[in-house]
Structure formats: C-alpha cells, structure tokens
Amino acid sequence: MMEQKRKSEKAILERRVKLTGMGKALAGKKVCFGDQTRYRLLSGQTILDLAVEAAGQALMNAGVRIEEIDCIVCAMATPLQAIPCNAALVHERMAKGLSIPAVDINTTCTSFISAVDIFSCLVDIGRYERVLILSGDTASAALNPGQKESFELFSDGAAACVLERAEEKEGSKVIYSRQITWSEGAHDTEIRGGCGLMPSFCMDDKNREDYYFDMKGHRILKLCARRLPDFVEGCLREAQVSREEIHMVIPHQASRALGMIMPRLGFSKEKYIDKVALYGNMVSASIPFVLCEAVETGKIRRGDLLLLIGTAAGLTVNFMLIRY
Amino acid sequence: MMEQKRKSEKAILERRVKLTGMGKALAGKKVCFGDQTRYRLLSGQTILDLAVEAAGQALMNAGVRIEEIDCIVCAMATPLQAIPCNAALVHERMAKGLSIPAVDINTTCTSFISAVDIFSCLVDIGRYERVLILSGDTASAALNPGQKESFELFSDGAAACVLERAEEKEGSKVIYSRQITWSEGAHDTEIRGGCGLMPSFCMDDKNREDYYFDMKGHRILKLCARRLPDFVEGCLREAQVSREEIHMVIPHQASRALGMIMPRLGFSKEKYIDKVALYGNMVSASIPFVLCEAVETGKIRRGDLLLLIGTAAGLTVNFMLIRY
Numbered sequence: 001m002m003e004q005k006r007k008s009e010k011a012i013l014e015r016r017v018k019l020t021g022m023g024k025a026l027a028g029k030k031v032c033f034g035d036q037t038r039y040r041l042l043s044g045q046t047i048l049d050l051a052v053e054a055a056g057q058a059l060m061n062a063g064v065r066i067e068e069i070d071c072i073v074c075a076m077a078t079p080l081q082a083i084p085c086n087a088a089l090v091h092e093r094m095a096k097g098l099s100i101p102a103v104d105i106n107t108t109c110t111s112f113i114s115a116v117d118i119f120s121c122l123v124d125i126g127r128y129e130r131v132l133i134l135s136g137d138t139a140s141a142a143l144n145p146g147q148k149e150s151f152e153l154f155s156d157g158a159a160a161c162v163l164e165r166a167e168e169k170e171g172s173k174v175i176y177s178r179q180i181t182w183s184e185g186a187h188d189t190e191i192r193g194g195c196g197l198m199p200s201f202c203m204d205d206k207n208r209e210d211y212y213f214d215m216k217g218h219r220i221l222k223l224c225a226r227r228l229p230d231f232v233e234g235c236l237r238e239a240q241v242s243r244e245e246i247h248m249v250i251p252h253q254a255s256r257a258l259g260m261i262m263p264r265l266g267f268s269k270e271k272y273i274d275k276v277a278l279y280g281n282m283v284s285a286s287i288p289f290v291l292c293e294a295v296e297t298g299k300i301r302r303g304d305l306l307l308l309i310g311t312a313a314g315l316t317v318n319f320m321l322i323r324y
Numbered sequence: 325m326m327e328q329k330r331k332s333e334k335a336i337l338e339r340r341v342k343l344t345g346m347g348k349a350l351a352g353k354k355v356c357f358g359d360q361t362r363y364r365l366l367s368g369q370t371i372l373d374l375a376v377e378a379a380g381q382a383l384m385n386a387g388v389r390i391e392e393i394d395c396i397v398c399a400m401a402t403p404l405q406a407i408p409c410n411a412a413l414v415h416e417r418m419a420k421g422l423s424i425p426a427v428d429i430n431t432t433c434t435s436f437i438s439a440v441d442i443f444s445c446l447v448d449i450g451r452y453e454r455v456l457i458l459s460g461d462t463a464s465a466a467l468n469p470g471q472k473e474s475f476e477l478f479s480d481g482a483a484a485c486v487l488e489r490a491e492e493k494e495g496s497k498v499i500y501s502r503q504i505t506w507s508e509g510a511h512d513t514e515i516r517g518g519c520g521l522m523p524s525f526c527m528d529d530k531n532r533e534d535y536y537f538d539m540k541g542h543r544i545l546k547l548c549a550r551r552l553p554d555f556v557e558g559c560l561r562e563a564q565v566s567r568e569e570i571h572m573v574i575p576h577q578a579s580r581a582l583g584m585i586m587p588r589l590g591f592s593k594e595k596y597i598d599k600v601a602l603y604g605n606m607v608s609a610s611i612p613f614v615l616c617e618a619v620e621t622g623k624i625r626r627g628d629l630l631l632l633i634g635t636a637a638g639l640t641v642n643f644m645l646i647r648y
Contacts, residue, residue, distance in 0.1 A: 006424075008453035009394045015449075047520060070333045072505075077409075081522070082402050082466065082515035083537070085430040088638035092507035099504035100330075102638060103438055104430035106409040114427055121446045125339075129332035138520035142406065180423035181396075183416035191406035193524060196371060196462035198405070200517060200524035200535045211524045213407070314412035314426060 011178045011238060015120035018172035019324065020162045021064070022292035023057025025050040026279070027140075027156035036256075038280045039155040040140045048080060050158035051136045052093045054292075058132065062162035066094050069162070070128035071101045075115035077108040077284040077313070078137045082195060090134055107179070108189075109252050109312035111135060111284045113320050116163060116308075120174040123165050130164035137283035142191050144212035153255055154213075155280040159288035171303060176239040177320040180231065185223050185315030188216045221257055224311055225264065232265045232309070235319045241305070243267065246321075248300055252310025253279065253286040273299075286310075300324055335502045335562060339444035342496035343648065344486045345388070346616035347381025349374040350603070351464075351480035360580075362604045363479040364464045372404060374482035375460045376417045378616075382456065386486035390418050393486070394452035395425045399439035401432040401608040401637070402461045406519060414458055431503070432513070433576050433636035435459060435608045437644050440487060440632075444498040447489050454488035461607035466515050468536035477579055478537075479604040483612035495627060500563040501644040504555065509547050509639030512540045545581055548635055549588065556589045556633070559643045565629070567591065570645075572624055576634025577603065577610040597623075610634075624648055 027050065028042040041047065051074075059066060072095065074086035081089065087102035095102075107114040112135045119131050136158025143151045166172040192198055193211035203211055236243065249272035251258060262272050273290045282289055287310055294300040301324070308320045351374065352366040365371065375398075383390060396419065398410035405413065411426035419426075431438040436459045443455050460482030467475045490496040516522055517535035527535055560567065573596035575582060586596050597614045606613055611634055618624040625648070632644045 006392075006394050008392075010450045010452075013449065013451055068330075068332075070330050078406050079403050079519040081520075082518050084432050084510060084514060084637035084640075085401075088432075088505055088507055088510050088640065091505050091638070092510040095505075096507050099506060101503035102431070102505040102507070102640065103442075103503070104428070106428035106430065107426070108408050108412075117451075118427075118442060118446065121449050121451050122442065125337065125445045125449055126334045127337055127441075127445050128334075141520050141523045179425035179427070181412055181415050181419075181426040182423060183412055183420050183426070186408060186412050186416040190408060194406050194518045195403040196405075196465050199465045200527050203524050203527070313408035314415070316408075316412065316426065 012176050015124040015174040016166045016168065017120045017123050017163055017174055018166035018170060020164050021058045021060065021062025022161045022288065022295055023054040023061060024159040024289045024292045025053040025157065033152040036152065036277055036280065039157060041138065041156045047136045047138045047156060047158060048089060048093060051090060051134045051160065054158045055094060055132055055134050055160040058160040058162050064130065064162060067098060069100055069130055069132045071103065071131045073115050073119060073131050073133045074104045075111035075133050075135045075284060076137055077106065077111055107312055107316045108314060109283055109286065110310040110316055110318040112288045113308050113310060113318035114179060116174065117177040117179065117320060119163055123163060130162060132160065132162055134158065134160040135284040135288050137285065139283050142213040144209065147214065149217050150213055150215040153281050155282050157279065157282040157285045157289055159285045159292050161288055171323055173323050175321040175323060178235055179316065179318045181314045181316045182223065182227065183314065185220060188219045188315060189313035190214055217255065220315065223315060224261060228317065229264055231317060232319065239321055241321060245305055246307050247304035248273065248294065249307045249309060250287055250291045253281050253290060254311060255281060336500050339448040339498040340490045340492065341444040341447050341487055341498055342490035342494060344488050345382045345384065345386025346485045346612065346619055347378040347385060348483040348613045348616045349377040349481065357476040360476065360601055360604065363481060365462065365480045371460045371462045371480060371482060372413060372417060375414060375458045375484065378482045379418060379456055379458050379484040382484040382486050388454065388486060391422060393424055393454055393456045395427065395455045397439050397443060397455050397457045398428045399435035399457050399459045399608060400428065400461055401430065401435055431636055431640045432638060433607055433610065434634040434640055434642040436612045437632050437634060437642035438503060440498065441501040441503065441644060443487055447487060454486060456484065456486055458482065458484040459608040459612050461609065463607050466537040468533065471538065473541050474537055474539040477605050479606045481603065481606040481609045481613055483609045483616050485612060495647055497647050499645040499647060502559055503640065503642045505638045505640045506547065506551065507638065509544060512543045512639060513637035514538055541579065544639065547639060548585060552641065553588055555641060556643065563645055565645060569629055570631050571628040572597065572618065573631045573633060574611055574615045577605050577614060578635060579605060
C-alpha cells in the first residue's frame with residue numbers, strides 16, 4: 001500500500017536555515033550488557049543538568065550567548081514535571097531574568113526532527129531568527145527490570161543545537177520534510193501511568209507495571225517492516241533525491257534491529273550511523289546526539305546532504321532532508 | 325522596567341489564516357463552591373473523550389472531514405500519558421488508519437495561543453494548509469483538597485478548532501503575536517511529581533504533596549501586577565493598535581483575580597470575557613472554550629479584531645492579535 005499524501009501538504013519546501021552549533025552530554029554511570037554499553041544518571045544528576053550542559057556547548061560552538069536566542073525549544077519525548085513545560089525549567093537554568101519565550105514540541109523519539117521541521121518554517125518566515133533546541137529524556141526513570149528488551153536498550157543522554165537563518169550563499173537549508181502518524185501503533189510503545197489518564201495516586205500492587213516503560217518491539221518491527229519501505233521510497237521519489245546523493249543517513253537509534261531495517265530501506269552500512277552498541281537508544285536525544293558526534297569527528301561536513309529519519313512512539317515517522 | 329524585545333524576533337507578522345470551525349465540551353459532573361460553578365469528569369469519562377467531542381464539532385462547523393486535516397496538534401498543558409504524546413492518542417481515536425501527522429505543543433495554560441502562533445506560520449508558508457488544534461486537561465486528576473484556592477478553581481473541559489489558510493479577500497489573519505517566559509515564576513505553578521524528575525515510584529507519605537497541583541497564587545499575582553502592564557503596553561504600541569480598536573479581549577480564565585488584573589491592563593469590563601464564575605480555570609482549554617462560546621452566541625463576528633492573552637505556568641505570557 002502506498003502512503004497517500006495529502007494534496008494540501010507541502011513536503012518540498014526549502015527553508016534557509018543552518019545548524020550553527022551543537023552539543024551533547026552523557027549520563028555519568030556506564031553499564032554494560034554483553035557487548036552493549038549504556039549510560040544511566042548518577043545519583044543527584046538529572047536530565048536537566050545534561051540538557052543544560054549540551055545547550056551550553058551548542059551556544060559556544062555557534063558563537064552566540066543565550067541573550068541572542070529568540071526562543072528556547074524543548075524537543076523531548078517525556079515531561080520533567082507534569083507542569084510547567086520542560087522549556088520553562090530549562091529557561092530557569094539558562095535564561096532566568098531574560099524574557100526569551102520557551103515552548104515544548106513533542107512527537108516522542110523524533111521530537112528533534114519535528115522541532116527542526118516546525119521551527120525552520122518560523123525562522124524562514126522571520127518569526128524568530130535564532131532558536132535553541134534541546135532534546136533528552138530520563139529513560140532510566142521508568143525502565144522495567146522485568147522487560148529485558150527495553151531495560152538493556154536505553155541510555156540517559158541529551159543533545160542541543162542552535163538553529164538560525166542561513167545566508168543564501170551558504171547553501172544550508174531544510175529541503176524536504178514529511179511526518180506521519182500510524183496510530184495503529186499508539187500502544188506499542190508507552191508509559192500508561194503517571195499522568196492525566198492514570199495519575200500517580202492510582203498506583204497499586206496490581207497496576208504497578210503500567211507506570212513502567214512498555215515496548216512491544218516485535219509489533220513495532222512488524223509495522224515498520226510492512227510500511228516503512230514504501231513511505232521512504234515515496235519521499236525520495238517526491239524529493240527527487242537518490243540514495244547515492246545522500247551523504248549520510250542519521251537514523252533514530254531505536255534498537256539493535258537498526259542493522260536489519262536500514263538495508264531494507266536501501267541504505268548500506270557505510271551510508272548510515274549506527275551507535276546502538278555504544279550508546280543504546282537515548283529517546284529524543286538519539287538523533288541530535290549522533291548528528292553532533294558526526295559533526296565533531298568530521299564525518300559530516302558543511303554542504304553534505306543529510307537524511308534525518310526515525311520512528312517514534314505514536315507510531316510517528318519523520319523523514320527530513322537537509323543540506324548541512 | 326520595559327520588556328526588551330529581541331531585535332531578531334518579528335512580532336508584527338501577518339499570517340493569512342482563519343479559524344473556520346470551533347467546538348467545546350464540558351465534563352459531566354457539576355460542582356458548586358458558593359457562587360462558583362465547576363465541572364469535573366464523571367467516573368469513566370476522560371479528557372480524551374471531551375477533546376474528541378470538541379474536535380468533532382470543530383470539524384463539523386468547519387465543514388471538513390478528518391481526512392482533510394493535514395496535522396493534528398494537541399495544545400494541552402499536561403500529558404495524558406508520559407509516552408506517547410497526546411496527539412498520537414487523539415489520532416488513535418479520530419484518525420486511525422490515516423497517516424495524518426500528530427504533534428504536541430506545550431506552553432501550559434496558553435498552549436492554544438502558542439499553537440496558533442506557530443501553526444499560522446506553517447499554514448502561511450504552505451507546510452500545511454489545514455490543521456486541527458485541540459486543548460484540554462484533566463485538572464481534577466491532581467487537585468489537592470488541602471489547597472482550597474486551587475481545589476475550588478479548576479474545571480475539566482476541552483475545546484478545539486480548525487485553522488486554515490484564508491483567502492486574501494476574507495481578511496482573516498494573525499496580525500501580531502508575542503510570547504515571553506519569566507522563569508522567576510517557574511515554580512509558582514507546578515506539579516512536581518509523576519514524571520521524569522520525580523517518578524510515580526518515588527511517591528511516599530512524606531512527599532505525597534509533590535504529586536498534587538501546587539499554585540502560589542499571590543506570587544503569580546505579584547509578578548503579573550509588576551510586569552504585565554508594561555508588557556501589554558509595549559505590545560500595543562509596537563502593533564500600533566489602540567484598546568478602542570480591539571473588539572473583544574479573550575483572556576485566559578486564570579482565576580477570580582481576572583476582574584482585578586484586566587482593568588490594570590486598561591480593559592474595562594465590557595471589553596473582555598470573564599466566565600470564571602461559570603466555568604473556572606480550564607487550563608489549556610480556557611481560551612479556546614470561551615472564544616468558541618463567544619462565536620456561538622454571536623458575541624464575536626467575522627472581521628472583529630480580537631486580543632487573545634494569557635499567563636501560564638512557566639511563567640509564560642502570550643499576547644496575540646487576530647482579525648477573526
């Protein structure tokens with residue numbers, strides 16, 4: 001089945017924006033499961049600490065001060081508190097006394113791509129000129145020791161970037177972006193308890209499992225294997241971009257199945273970044289974290305055509321082509 | 325102290341968009357505190373039910389089917405579940421089988437204004453042509469019976485709208501929008517527990533209060549009284565709009581102090597909508613709910629110049645002028 005694109009949606013839409021600085025931070029405790037390395041928060045350390053650290057690096061690398069940021073955007077999968085939004089808590093740590101606006105964008109694991117998609121439009125239109133985007137989640141807060149598959153998969157990490165208007169001659173831009181949600185998979189990845197539908201007060205011995213992260217890996221894989229190839233094919237065709245033209249694919253580091261899914265999407269091993277063995281799944285931070293690392297190590301250079309792609313709880317899929 | 329506006333932010337920015345249909349829904353249980361009426365969810369009823377009901381009305385009033393919506397946007401203050409995002413859960417109820425994208429925008433109580441601010445840019449640029457925005461929160465899930473001020477203030481309700489591209493001759497548009505966050509007030513309105521920083525598993529007899537909604541009303545009032553008048557004055561001056569030109573102000577129904585704050589901002593009783601006695605504070609649903617009601621009763625007509633304004637946990641302030 002081909003994914004029907006709504007006629008009124010524009011996926012090919014150039015936005016002259018540039019990631020001018022990035023940063024990343026890992027939780028302090030290293031744990032190993034066989035050949036897989038994971039990171040968990042130290043006692044007293046919070047994901048807010050890591051996000052602020054990553055954002056500080058991003059600002060430094062972009063050569064701007066927090067005062068020069070027009071909007072603080074948290075692109076995180078999970079709330080730090082039920083109220084206020086995450087961006088207000090980041091604001092308190094980084095921008096207290098300034099009146100920079102703060103807003104959360106959430107499509108779970110692909111929140112970073114969604115935030116770049118949305119805010120590249122705002123930057124293009126001039127609503128804001130320079131925004132700070134932060135990602136990161138306390139994965140370890142809700143891992144179920146009884147669910148080996150997810151317990152041994154996640155890490156706590158954060159990443160951030162400064163996104164700003166690019167000069168025409170620079171060539172940096174968002175070229176194409178599409179996002180879809182297949183809610184047949186809405187309950188394949190979830191934390192049912194702790195919020196509005198099932199508050200903390202309702203937890204008892206019988207429903208305790210509902211407050212843990214719950215992943216039905218085989219169901220997600222099945223849904224993705226069945227529908228993802230056609231979706232990706234359709235996007236590439238519409239964008240008129242071939243796999244050969246793409247310099248590097250930065251996929252969400254969803255699981256060890258990455259090495260199985262990516263070839264099915266037509267991308268060979270040297271074409272995409274797979275750091276699952278080294279870092280695991282860092283939820284919303286995965287994509288910006290490995291992107292940041294690839295920039296730092298010179299694997300990605302200015303002018304490269306990049307594909308950011310990922311599946312997220314929802315089930316949401318994001319596909320975005322950018323000229324870095 | 326005058327609020328410093330960042331030079332790189334554009335607040336005057338016309339976006340040709342139109343609210344083509346609205347809807348609203350109230351929780352089924354009516355409770356009274358003196359002359360104040362509040363609504364709380366019936367057993368078995370969820371805020372998702374109300375949001376979907378309101379969205380159904382919005383679609384009907386806009387004369388469109390869900391298949392014609394390009395993006396489902398949840399502009400809610402609180403998560404239904406920690407994972408996935410609210411919009412994915414709405415998608416499951418309204419758009420299962422369709423691949424419409426789903427995303428959450430959160431600036432707590434003013435999320436609706438933020439979503440209109442952000443998505444009017446995306447609609448203007450053509451990223452999407454028609455979006456469905458839903459607001460609503462389970463306020464009653466976290467009310468502390470020991471904190472009379474907040475316990476007797478909130479209601480459970482939902483509201484929704486269809487936002488789409490307007491024809492030039494129609495004249496409907498967003499004219500001006502500004503959003504700021506003063507994180508000095510980050511902890512004046514909060515629910516500390518239940519999520520990443522303080523998971524449900526950490527609740528014990530000593531910290532149980534942290535899982536309730538906690539509002540320091542006097543602190544918020546003090547911060548607003550001190551800084552809001554200058555902010556509003558600056559916005560009106562920049563927009564070159566006088567109070568007389570504004571047909572109706574739709575403020576967030578924050579509390580009974582509305583009748584004290586609004587005159588300080590220069591708006592007399594007949595100039596703004598105050599339904600606090602009738603409905604209380606419906607969190608993110610307050611603004612779209614009273615806007616929807618005013619449209620239904622003919623208090624607001626096409627072509628009217630409206631000011632949507634509100635303060636939210638964060639502390640975030642939104643100010644938006646629209647030609648309805």
